[in-house]
Amino acid sequence: MRIGVLGTGMVGRAIATKLVELGHEVRMGSRTAGNEVAVDWASAAGAGASEGEFAAAAEHGELVFNCTAGAASLDALAAAAERNLAGKVVVDVANPLDFSGGMPPTLTVANDDSLGERIQAALPGARVVKALNTVNAEVMVDPAGLPGDHVTFVCGDEQGAKDEVVALLGELGWPPDRVVDLGGISAARGTEMYLALWLRMMGALGTNRFNISIER
Amino acid sequence: MRIGVLGTGMVGRAIATKLVELGHEVRMGSRTAGNEVAVDWASAAGAGASEGEFAAAAEHGELVFNCTAGAASLDALAAAAERNLAGKVVVDVANPLDFSGGMPPTLTVANDDSLGERIQAALPGARVVKALNTVNAEVMVDPAGLPGDHVTFVCGDEQGAKDEVVALLGELGWPPDRVVDLGGISAARGTEMYLALWLRMMGALGTNRFNISIER
Numbered sequence: 001m002r003i004g005v006l007g008t009g010m011v012g013r014a015i016a017t018k019l020v021e022l023g024h025e026v027r028m029g030s031r032t033a034g035n036e037v038a039v040d041w042a043s044a045a046g047a048g049a050s051e052g053e054f055a056a057a058a059e060h061g062e063l064v065f066n067c068t069a070g071a072a073s074l075d076a077l078a079a080a081a082e083r084n085l086a087g088k089v090v091v092d093v094a095n096p097l098d099f100s101g102g103m104p105p106t107l108t109v110a111n112d113d114s115l116g117e118r119i120q121a122a123l124p125g126a127r128v129v130k131a132l133n134t135v136n137a138e139v140m141v142d143p144a145g146l147p148g149d150h151v152t153f154v155c156g157d158e159q160g161a162k163d164e165v166v167a168l169l170g171e172l173g174w175p176p177d178r179v180v181d182l183g184g185i186s187a188a189r190g191t192e193m194y195l196a197l198w199l200r201m202m203g204a205l206g207t208n209r210f211n212i213s214i215e216r
Numbered sequence: 217m218r219i220g221v222l223g224t225g226m227v228g229r230a231i232a233t234k235l236v237e238l239g240h241e242v243r244m245g246s247r248t249a250g251n252e253v254a255v256d257w258a259s260a261a262g263a264g265a266s267e268g269e270f271a272a273a274a275e276h277g278e279l280v281f282n283c284t285a286g287a288a289s290l291d292a293l294a295a296a297a298e299r300n301l302a303g304k305v306v307v308d309v310a311n312p313l314d315f316s317g318g319m320p321p322t323l324t325v326a327n328d329d330s331l332g333e334r335i336q337a338a339l340p341g342a343r344v345v346k347a348l349n350t351v352n353a354e355v356m357v358d359p360a361g362l363p364g365d366h367v368t369f370v371c372g373d374e375q376g377a378k379d380e381v382v383a384l385l386g387e388l389g390w391p392p393d394r395v396v397d398l399g400g401i402s403a404a405r406g407t408e409m410y411l412a413l414w415l416r417m418m419g420a421l422g423t424n425r426f427n428i429s430i431e432r
Contacts, residue, residue: 101328111323180421210432214426214428
C-alpha cells in the first residue's frame, strides 16, 4: 500500500526502510522538500521509496506514520494538513519527550492527557492509533531479534483502524497474539508514561534493545 | 527482625502476614490504635504480630514498610514521626493514585516528581527505597505464583539500604537476579508512572495477577 512516514530520525528511517522491503510505496516526509537525510534515504532504499514535505508524504499515504519527535509532532501534523489525513489511519509512534531539563527526559504531556490524545483532538477526521512507542527502532521492525514472547501495544478510538494497524504490525513481525489492545486513545497515557520506566530500565540494563513480556 | 508495616489495606495485610510467616516480629500501624482491621489481623496472624498507631509501628520497626494509600502516605508518615524513622530503611510500596476523576485513576504526582522522592524529602533522616509497587499484593508476596522470570524494581539514594531491601525481597521469593536496581530515588517516577500502563494492561488482560519480564 501507499504509506507516508513523517520524520527522518532513527524511528522514521527504520520503519520506512522496513516498509519498502515489504513492498510498500513509502514517502518519507520532512519539514522541507529535499531534506538531505530524506533524499539519501530515498536514494538508498530504492524502488518504492520517495520523499517530500510533510504534506506530500501525508497526501501520498493511504496510511501515515507519525515518527517525528514528540515535542514537534503537533506542528508536523499541522504542516501535513488535516485534509491530507482525513479518513486515514495515523499511526502515532512518537513519545512526547522533553530533554530541556537534562537526562532522563520528562514528558511534555502526561497523567491527565497524552500526545496520542492531542493528535486525535487536533485531527478529528483522522483515525489515530498509538503503537510501537514502547520499544526502540530496531525492535519495532525486528521483534524476532529479541527472544521470548515480548509484546507491543495499540490503542485508539476506532476498532477498524486498530485492526489495520495490527495487520501491518504482523507484516513487521509482531504476531497478533503479542499485540495488546489497551482500548481507546486515552490509553496512550499508559504507553507514553511507561517511557519514564523504560528510560531507567535502559540505564540499568545498559542497552536499549529490550522489551517486556507479560507473565500471568 | 522487627518490622513496622504502615497501612491496613490489602497490600499492608499481605506483606505483614508474609513477614510474620517468615518469622519476623511485625507491628501493623494505622491512624488509630485499636483499628478493627489491624486488631483482627494481629489476632489471626498469631505470634510475632501486633498492631498500634503509625508511630508505634514505626518505633517498633528496625525497617518500616509504607503500605498506606499513596494519596495519604505523607500524612501517615508524618504521624509515624521522623524521630521513629531516622536511620531506618523505609520501603515505600505506595502508588500516588488519584481516583477523584474516576477510573482509571491518574497520579497525584508524576513526571517531574514522585511520591518516593517526596517521602525521602519529608524524611531526610530515613533511607527510603521504592519497591514492589509495580505488582499487586498477591504477586508481591508470592512471585512464584506466576510463571517466568518476571522482575521487580528497587530505587533509592543509598546502596546499603537497597541491599537490605534486596535481601528482604529474597525472603519474599524474589531472587536477586530478578530485582532491577533503577538507581536513585528519582527513578520512583518510572515505577510510579508505569502504573498508568499497568492499570490498562489489567483491563486488557482481565486480571491484576500479572507481571512483566525483560527480554533482551
